[in-house]
Structure formats: structure tokens, C-alpha cells
Amino acid sequence: MSVVILDFGSQYTHLIARRLRELRVYTVVLPGGAAPAEIERHQPEALILSGGPSSVFDPGAVRPHPEVLERGLPVLGICYGMQFLAQHFGGRVERSGRAEYGKALLTSYQGPLFAGLEGEVQVWMSHADAVTALPPGWQVVAQTAENPVAAIQDASGRLFGVQFHPEVAHTPKGMEILENFLAAAGVERSWTPGHALDAALDEVRAKAAGERVLLAVSGGVDSSTLALLLARAGVEHSAVFVDHGLLRLGEREEVERALSAAGVNLITVDARSRFLKALAGVSDPEQKRKIIGREFIAVFKEEARRLGPFRFLAQGTLYPDVIESAGGAGAANIKSHHNVGGLPAELGFELLEPFRFLFKDEVRELGLLLGLPDTIRLRHPFPGPGLAIRIIGPVDEEKLEILRRADDIFISALKDHGLYDEVWQALAVLTPVRSVGVTGDERRYGYVLALRAVTSSDGMTADWARLPHEFLDEVARKIPQRIPQIGRVVYDLTSKPPGTIEWE
Numbered sequence: 001m002s003v004v005i006l007d008f009g010s011q012y013t014h015l016i017a018r019r020l021r022e023l024r025v026y027t028v029v030l031p032g033g034a035a036p037a038e039i040e041r042h043q044p045e046a047l048i049l050s051g052g053p054s055s056v057f058d059p060g061a062v063r064p065h066p067e068v069l070e071r072g073l074p075v076l077g078i079c080y081g082m083q084f085l086a087q088h089f090g091g092r093v094e095r096s097g098r099a100e101y102g103k104a105l106l107t108s109y110q111g112p113l114f115a116g117l118e119g120e121v122q123v124w125m126s127h128a129d130a131v132t133a134l135p136p137g138w139q140v141v142a143q144t145a146e147n148p149v150a151a152i153q154d155a156s157g158r159l160f161g162v163q164f165h166p167e168v169a170h171t172p173k174g175m176e177i178l179e180n181f182l183a184a185a186g187v188e189r190s191w192t193p194g195h196a197l198d199a200a201l202d203e204v205r206a207k208a209a210g211e212r213v214l215l216a217v218s219g220g221v222d223s224s225t226l227a228l229l230l231a232r233a234g235v236e237h238s239a240v241f242v243d244h245g246l247l248r249l250g251e252r253e254e255v256e257r258a259l260s261a262a263g264v265n266l267i268t269v270d271a272r273s274r275f276l277k278a279l280a281g282v283s284d285p286e287q288k289r290k291i292i293g294r295e296f297i298a299v300f301k302e303e304a305r306r307l308g309p310f311r312f313l314a315q316g317t318l319y320p321d322v323i324e325s326a327g328g329a330g331a332a333n334i335k336s337h338h339n340v341g342g343l344p345a346e347l348g349f350e351l352l353e354p355f356r357f358l359f360k361d362e363v364r365e366l367g368l369l370l371g372l373p374d375t376i377r378l379r380h381p382f383p384g385p386g387l388a389i390r391i392i393g394p395v396d397e398e399k400l401e402i403l404r405r406a407d408d409i410f411i412s413a414l415k416d417h418g419l420y421d422e423v424w425q426a427l428a429v430l431t432p433v434r435s436v437g438v439t440g441d442e443r444r445y446g447y448v449l450a451l452r453a454v455t456s457s458d459g460m461t462a463d464w465a466r467l468p469h470e471f472l473d474e475v476a477r478k479i480p481q482r483i484p485q486i487g488r489v490v491y492d493l494t495s496k497p498p499g500t501i502e503w504e
């Protein structure tokens with residue numbers, strides 16, 4: 001059972017899915033023009049028609065397949081979705097002549113969609129067309145000062161339209177409105193992480209039982225959880241972990257311990273010297289990334305050949321990756337964000353992506369159910385090129401050792417002070433700048449180390465974290481004391497934008 005969202009290209013479609021999952025409803029996003037059979041496969045209890053950039057007047061606008069609305073499913077149309085419903089059932093939509101963007105207040109509201117709401121209801125508008133005549137039997141159930149038709153409902157109480165966006169934070173009571181729609185539609189709200197685990201296990205077993213599966217483990221939460229899932233499903237798998245020498249202190253051992261203990265067939269490839277050699281003397285960050293990506297694929301391919309043949313390559317692709325790349329109008333060109341992205345075609349693998357309908361926090365829940373230790377499950381994001389992009393200038397073993405130890409002091413202190421989970425990402429950057437200092441009577445030149453910690457919700461924008469001065473003081477004293485090659489410690493006060501999170 002599910003709710004199917006038909007996507008007409010709104011930038012907020014993934015948010016609708018996110019909100020419904022928060023309301024414990026299994027939700028699938030399909031292209032706006034999806035075939036009825038494709039929709040049926042997900043056994044929907046209700047449909048949501050998303051907003052989108054098109055106008056119902058555009059001849060090229062994507063529309064739902066005509067049979068889809070004949071099944072009598074409850075429907076909520078949002079923005080373009082509402083205009084489509086109005087037009088489809090015989091109402092009139094017109095260019096309002098005046099686009100309405102931003103916050104608005106509902107001047108009146110009534111009916112099941114607004115049940116339980118009281119007082120001021122603020123909503124977020126973003127549209128140019130407006131419904132000017134209702135289909136027969138429909139009624140207006142909300143208005144704003146600018147817009148006499150802000151929400152509509154049909155006579156059966158199963159079809160609804162809202163001109164505003166209930167899914168965004170600027171509609172503070174949007175969750176209640178979505179909840180009311182689910183109640184009116186009689187949708188069962190029973191989706192739990194346990195269901196997600198069962199569904200993922202079923203999928204893996206159904207597809208890959210009796211087959212061999214290859215997987216690249218990075219030590220991050222997605223690939224580690226995927227490895228545990230394959231082990232739990234009992235399918236024959238090889239989980240390849242490439243140690244490129246750019247990992248943090250103790251990271252390799254931690255991953256090995258956690259995954260092996262859970263029955264994962266983990267194969268660690270020690271490629272440290274190969275990566276160091278390839279990176280020798282390279283300063284340009286993009287060049288570093290290219291080299292690391294190239295070497296990774298080469299090492300992974302060698303292992304695939306050595307351990308193979310495999311029918312499947314398992315990847316921890318997440319839902320936002322799939323939605324972001326759906327191209328709005330429904331082209332299902334799934335872009336891979338993974339290092340091994342080019343490999344399936346080249347090596348003839350079929351893809352196994354059991355997390356492609358899950359969000360990051362849902363994968364964390366799955367990790368919890370599968371026994372992934374919190375040290376890995378709740379870890380900050382860590383870039384694929386690892387510490388190589390946190391050493392400004394050329395990378396060598398001595399600098400890696402300095403940075404690993406400094407990073408460990410910073411991260412351990414954050415954990416000891418209960419601050420680790422308060423920040424989205426924290427890191428140390430080893431700069432090539434040497435500054436003067438005094439130790440005893442001696443003048444000494446040491447590296448400048450930059451500490452960076454940011455708060456963020458998705459890494460797209462970020463603010464520097466207001467860590468307590470006493471805490472920063474403690475870390476800034478500890479680092480040069482324990483690592484004599486570091487002479488000075490600074491804290492980065494740049495937000496994103498204009499800065500990025502990493503320095504390279």
C-alpha cells in the first residue's frame with residue numbers, strides 16, 4: 001500500500017514525499033505521465049499531483065494518463081495539480097494576470113482538509129494561473145485576500161486541490177493539512193523502519209538469491225548498511241573496501257570490526273602506496289579528485305575480476321539522488337553519485353539498489369535495526385577523496401599523519417563534550433602556511449591548522465558552528481602540544497555561501 005505522487009516537475013516534489021514518510025506513509029514518486037500499470041504496481045491508496053513549472057495552457061505540459069483519474073482514488077492536487085483537476089473536471093483556469101509568490105494568510109477555511117486548525121493559517125503561494133470557475137459540484141474550501149480559490153473539494157469529499165504548498169516550511173500547518181488529506185482518503189499510516197527493512201530484504205532475496213553480488217564499501221552509513229543488509233539477506237556477496245590511505249585515524253579498523261562481526265564478507269584492499277604514488281606532487285584539487293576517482297575505479301575493477309564473476313553490483317543510491325535526476329518532466333535518467341558509477345555498463349553488471357526509495361535518515365534507521373554501531377551510523381559526512389582534499393597542496397604520508405592526528409583530537413573532543421551531534425560536519429584542514437612561534441626560548445616555524453565546523457541540513461548551504469570558546473581553547477592548546485609540527489590553530493568563520501564546506 002502506498003501513496004503515489006505524480007511529479008510534474010515542482011522543486012518541492014521530494015519534500016512532499018519526505019513529509020508523507022514522516023507521517024508514516026510509504027510514498028513513491030513517479031513521472032507525471034506514468035502509465036496506469038506502473039502506478040498500479042505500487043497499490044496506491046491515494047494520489048498526489050505535484051506542482052510544476054508548466055501551465056495547464058501549455059500544449060506540451062505533462063498530464064496524468066486519462067485512465068488514472070477514472071479509478072476513483074482520492075486525489076490531492078497541489079498548485080499545478082489543483083489547476084489540472086479543476087480543468088479536467090470541467091472548471092476554468094485562467095492566467096490571473098498577476099503572479100502570487102510568497103507568504104499569504106487564509107482568510108477563511110473549512111472542511112475536512114482543514115479539520116482541527118484554528119486561528120491564523122499561513123500558506124506559501126507560488127503560481128501565475130488561477131482557478132476562476134469550479135467544476136460542477138465542487139466547492140471552495142479556503143481563500144486568501146488575493147485569491148478567492150485557494151483550496152477546493154469535490155462533492156464526494158475524495159478529491160481536493162490546494163493552490164498553496166502544504167509541504168514547505170513556510171506553510172507551518174502544512175503537516176496537519178497533509179495529515180487531514182490522508183485521513184479523508186482513508187490511507188493507512190503504518191509504514192515503519194521495520195517495513196522498510198522487510199521490503200529491502202525481500203527485494204534483495206527475490207532478485208539476487210543464488211546470484212553473486214559485488215559491493216564497494218566506503219565506510220559511510222549507506223554502503224555499510226547495504227553490506228549488513230546483504231549479509232542479513234543471506235545472499236552471496238563480496239564487499240570490497242579500498243583503503244586509499246586517505247582515511248581518518250582508526251577508520252579502517254572500525255569498519256572492518258563492525259562489518260566482519262555482522263557476517264559481511266569484507267575484502268580490504270590495501271592500496272595506500274598506489275594512491276600516494278599517483279598523488280605525489282599534485283596540488284590542484286580537481287586533479288587530486290580525478291586521480292583518486294581513476295585509481296579507485298582501477299583498483300575496484302581489478303578486484304571485481306579477481307573475485308568475479310558477479311551478476312549484480314549493489315549500490316546505496318538514495319531517493320533524493322533518484323528524484324533530483326528525474327528531470328522534472330519525468331525522464332527517468334537516474335544519475336549515479338557514486339564512485340563506481342561508470343562500472344555497471346562497462347563490466348556488464350546489473351544494479352541492485354534496495355535503498356532507492358529511502359531517505360538518509362531512513363537508512364540510518366535501517367542501520368540501527370541491522371546492528372550498525374553508532375560510530376558509523378551517526379557519523380558526519382566524509383568526502384570520497386578523504387583527507388587528500390583537506391591537505392592544501394601536495395599530499396604525502398608525513399602530512400597525512402599530522403592531519404589524521406589533529407583531526408582525531410578535534411573530533412574526539414567534540415564527542416567528549418557532547419558537541420559532535422550538534423554540528424553537521426566538522427573537519428581539520430592542514431594548510432601549507434608556516435607561521436612563527438616560540439617554544440621555551442626558541443623561535444619555531446610550524447604549520448597553520450584550520451578547524452572548521454558547520455551546521456547545515458543538507459550540505460547545500462551551511463553556517464559556521466558557534467562552538468563554545470572554552471571548547472575551542474581546549475582543542476587549540478591540545479593540538480600543538482601533541483603535534484609539534486603544528487604551530488598555530490585557527491577557526492574558520494566562513495559560511496556557505498560564499499565559502500564551501502571543504503577548503504578544496
Ligand code: XMP
Nearest residue numbers: 289381382383384385425459496500501502
Ligand atoms: P562543499 O565543500 O562543496 O561540500 O561545500 C559539500 C559536502 O560535500 C562533501 N564533498 C565531497 N564529497 N567527493 C565527495 O564524496 C568530493 O569530491 C567532495 N567534495 C566535497 C563535503 O565533505 C560536504 O559534506
